[in-house]
Amino acid sequence: MTDDTLASLLARVATQDRAAFRExxxxxxAKLFGTLLRILGNRAEAEDALQEVFxxxxxxxxxxxxxxxxxxTWLIAIARNHAIDRIRARPQQTAGEDETDLLADTRPGVEAGLIARGEAQRVIECMNTLEPDRAEAVRGAYLGGLSYQALAEKFDVPLNTMRTWLRRSLMKLKDCLEA
Known part of the structure; x- marks a missing residue:
């Protein structure tokens, strides 16, 4: 979606247009969630923060x-500032805390580790069903944070083609993971 479109949606949202807000x-x-997740480092907290940002x-x-x-840029600035505010509001560890609290093992248990490994393996298998350039584009966009424009230039394809690649690849991954 172009910035002009986002700007017009924001203008409509300013008039309390719910349909524009949904759009x-x-x-x-997705972009704001990625920003929040990168800053906060916790998926659940990023999901909560996204609702507060909107x-x-x-x-x-x-x-x-x-x-x-x-x-x-304006939307990302709101998300970034909100994430920083949330980090600042986190309780700080004080010097008087019981040292045994610091020694607690916070790693996931064996069962959680096995489940996570299984899920990771499923994602890898589903990524392998994509064409190599599509898989690399998905990794670049969603793991590397590259923009559609940067990916289009990297793969020497038109911008809309890159958007189509990513959308179809995500749909294929979704179908694979749900199977």
Missing amino acids: LYSASS TRVWLRAARFDAERGRAM
């Missing part, structure tokens, strides 16, 4: 000024 969420939530967007959409910046 904005669909268009930007609440802020709903309340503050009228503050967005397309003349001063890009819509996605």
Whole structure:
């Protein structure tokens, strides 16, 4: 989705347009979630933070000024600032804590480790069903954080072709993982 489209959606959200808000969420939530997950390092916390970010967007959409910046940059700034606020609000470890608390083994148990390995193996097997260039594009986008434009340039394909590759690859991965 182009930045102009996001900017027009934000303008509509500023007028309390719920349909525009749904479109904005669909268009930007994955990118914002990735930003939050990278900063917070915890999937559950990033999911909670994403909902709070979109609440802020709903309340503050009228503050967005397309003349001063890009819509996605504005959305990412809200997400980033919210994530930093959450990190600052975390309780700090004090010097007086019981040292045995520091010695507790926080690693997952054997069962959790086996389940995680099995899930990881399923993801690897499903990634292997993709064509090599599609799999590399998916890894670049969702693990490497590369933009669609950067991937399109890397693979020397048009931008919309890259979007199609990624969308179809994700659908194929979803079907494989659900099977």
